[in-house]
Amino acid sequence: MLIAIAAPLSAQDTTKAADPVARLVARLDLERYKATIKGLTQFGDRRQGTARNRAAVDWIEQQLRSYGCSNVARITYQFPPAQQEPRPPRDTSRAAGGGKIRGLRAPTGVNTDSLRQPDAKLRALNAEPTSPGQRQEVYCTKVGTGHPNEMYIVGGHMDGHGWGEAANDDGSGTALVMELARVFSAPDVKTERTIRFALWNNEETGSQAARAYIEQRQALQGKESPAGSGKYPEPKWLGMIQHDMMMFDHGMPLPDGTMRKEQRAEADVNIEFQSNSKMAAESQKLAWIFEAANEKYATDYPAAVGPHMTNTDSGPFQDLIPAISLRENDRGVQIGNGWDPQWHQPTDVFATYNDKDFRLGLNAAQTTLGAVAGLTGATVSK
Ligand SMILES: [Zn+2]
Numbered sequence: 510m511l512i513a514i515a516a517p518l519s520a521q522d523t524t525k526a527a528d529p530v531a532r533l534v535a536r537l538d539l540e541r542y543k544a545t546i547k548g549l550t551q552f553g554d555r556r557q558g559t560a561r562n563r564a565a566v567d568w569i570e571q572q573l574r575s576y577g578c579s580n581v582a583r584i585t586y587q588f589p590p591a592q593q594e595p596r597p598p599r600d601t602s603r604a605a606g607g608g609k610i611r612g613l614r615a616p617t618g619v620n621t622d623s624l625r626q627p628d629a630k631l632r633a634l635n636a637e638p639t640s641p642g643q644r645q646e647v648y649c650t651k652v653g654t655g656h657p658n659e660m661y662i663v664g665g666h667m668d669g670h671g672w673g674e675a676a677n678d679d680g681s682g683t684a685l686v687m688e689l690a691r692v693f694s695a696p697d698v699k700t701e702r703t704i705r706f707a708l709w710n711n712e713e714t715g716s717q718a719a720r721a722y723i724e725q726r727q728a729l730q731g732k733e734s735p736a737g738s739g740k741y742p743e744p745k746w747l748g749m750i751q752h753d754m755m756m757f758d759h760g761m762p763l764p765d766g767t768m769r770k771e772q773r774a775e776a777d778v779n780i781e782f783q784s785n786s787k788m789a790a791e792s793q794k795l796a797w798i799f800e801a802a803n804e805k806y807a808t809d810y811p812a813a814v815g816p817h818m819t820n821t822d823s824g825p826f827q828d829l830i831p832a833i834s835l836r837e838n839d840r841g842v843q844i845g846n847g848w849d850p851q852w853h854q855p856t857d858v859f860a861t862y863n864d865k866d867f868r869l870g871l872n873a874a875q876t877t878l879g880a881v882a883g884l885t886g887a888t889v890s891k
Contacts, residue, residue: 529889530882534806534875536692539864542871545684548572549667550674550859553631557668557711558588558639565667569687569708570647576691578649578706586721588644588711596715604841606819607785615762615847619671626672626855635672646710646718651693653702653744653885658731660703660744661881663689664719664822665752666712673857677837677849680859681870682752683708689878693887701886703744709822712753713853719822723829747884748795750877751823751834755870756862757849758837768850772865777811778803778873779836779843781818786827792818795831799880803872806879810872817841835873 549555552565570581604610626632646667653659665682669675690706692698711717729743758776759769780799782792796814803812818824819840823832838844844852851857881887 529887530879531806532889533692533698533882533887534878536695537688537871537874537878539867539871542684542688542874543867545572545687546676546680546867547859549680549683550676553634554669554671554673554675555667556635556639556670557644557714558642559637561634561637562668562710563645566645566647566708566710569667569683572687573647573649573690573706576687577694577696578651578690580650580652581647582649583645583647584718584722584725585643585645586717586725587642588714588717589641590717604817604845606781606783606817606839606841608815608817608839608842610842610846612846613762613764615766615850617845617847617852619853620855623672628858631674631858632672644710644718646708646722648705648707649690650706651690651700651704653700653704655701655886657703657739658733658741658744659747660705661747661884662705662707662749663752663877663881664707664709664749666709666718666822668710668713669857670713671853671857672855673851674859675857676859676862677756677851677857678754678853679712679752681755685752685755685870685874685877688874689881692878697889697891699888699890700882702747702884703741704881704885712822716822716825719825723825727829746826746830748831748833749823749826750795750799750881751821751832752836752873752877753821753834753840754837754844754849754852755835755873756837756866757851758869760848761843762847771863772869776837776869777813778807778869778876779815779839780812780833780876781815781836781839782833783818783824783827784816786832788827788829788831791831792827792833796833798884799833799835799876802880802883803876807872807875810869812876815839835877837869
C-alpha cells in the first residue's frame with residue numbers, strides 16, 4: 510500500500526502561506542490538468558497541416574481567452590519552408606543530444622499505419638493527411654508591471670502524429686503551459702516581468718513554428734511601440750522553457766521487451782540544457798533554478814538536471830538565449846532508447862494513463878510555475 514505524499518498546503522505552515530509563489534502553485538490542480546489534456550484529445554493526433562490541427566489551434570486560443578490571457582496573437586508561416594536547412598549528420602555512436610547509450614533498449618519510430626489504431630472513430634478523426642501550405646501557432650502574454658520590456662517564454666508543442674490522440678506527446682506539455690497561463694492570468698496576480706505562453710506547431714517536423722517565431726520577431730526585442738506608449742510587442746527574451754512529454758516514467762524496458770505497468774516510484778522530471786551550445790553556461794544556471802523550484806514546490810516527484818537537450822522547440826533558441834526543456838525522461842538516452850512505448854504510437858491516448866502518470870506532469874507544472882513566478886517577481890493581491 511502506498512502512502513499519499515501529496516498534501517494540500519497546511520494552514521499552520523505560515524512561512525509557506527506567506528510565500529506568494531506557494532499560493533500560486535496551490536492553484537494548480539490534478540483534475541484541471543487532466544481536463545485540459547482531455548480537451549486537447551478531441552482533435553485526435555493534431556497532425557500539422559490538417560483541419561484537426563487548425564481546430565485545435567482555435568480551441569487553444571478560446572481557452573487562453575477564457576483564462577483572461579487576452580493578449581493573444583498568432584505567428585503565420587509556410588510549411589514546408591521555401592528553404593529547408595539540411596540537418597547535419599549526427600554521431601550515431603551517441604544518443605541524440607550527445608548522451609551515452611546504456612542498458613536495455615526497445616524499438617522506437619513513428620507509426621504511419623492507420624490500421625494499428627483499433628478505435629474506428631479515432632481512426633476516422635485522424636484520416637485526413639497533411640498537405641503543404643499556411644500554418645499558424647498561437648501565443649498569449651502576461652505583461653509585467655515593472656519590466657514589461659523583458660520576458661520569459663514558456664512553451665509546449667501542440668502538434669502530434671502517430672494515429673493516437675497525442676495525449677502525452679504533447680497534450681501533456683501543451684496542457685501544462687495552458688494551466689500556467691490560467692494561473693498567471695488571474696486578475697489578482699501581478700508579475701514584474703512579462704511571460705509569454707507559446708503553443709508551437711510543427712515541432713514534429715523540425716520545430717518550424719519556433720524557427721518562424723525567431724525569424725519574425727528576434728529583431729523586435731525590447732523595442733517600445735508605439736514610441737512612448739510603454740508597450741513592448743516583443744520584450745527582450747530572458748529565457749525559453751519548453752515542455753514535451755511530461756507523464757510517463759516507467760523506467761527502462763524490461764529484459765523481455767515489456768514495460769512496468771505503473772509509474773516507477775523513482776520517477777522524476779528531467780530538466781535538460783545543451784552543453785554543446787553557445788548559451789550552455791547561462792542555460793545550465795537556469796536549469797538549476799528550476800531544480801531548486803522543484804525541491805521547494807513540487808509535491809511528489811524530484812527533478813534531475815542533464816546536459817543533452819535535443820529535438821525540441823528550445824533547440825532553435827539554444828545559441829541565442831538561456832534555453833531548457835522539461836520532460837518525463839532524458840530525450841536522447843531514455844526516450845530515444847524506448848522508455849516510452851506510446852511515443853508517436855496509436856496507444857498515446859488519454860485512456861492509457863492513470864493518475865500517477867498525470868501527477869508527474871502536474872509536478873512539472875508545479876516546478877515551472879514555481880521557477881517562473883520567482884524569476885518574474887509574481888505577487889498575489891487576494
Ligand atoms: Zn513531442
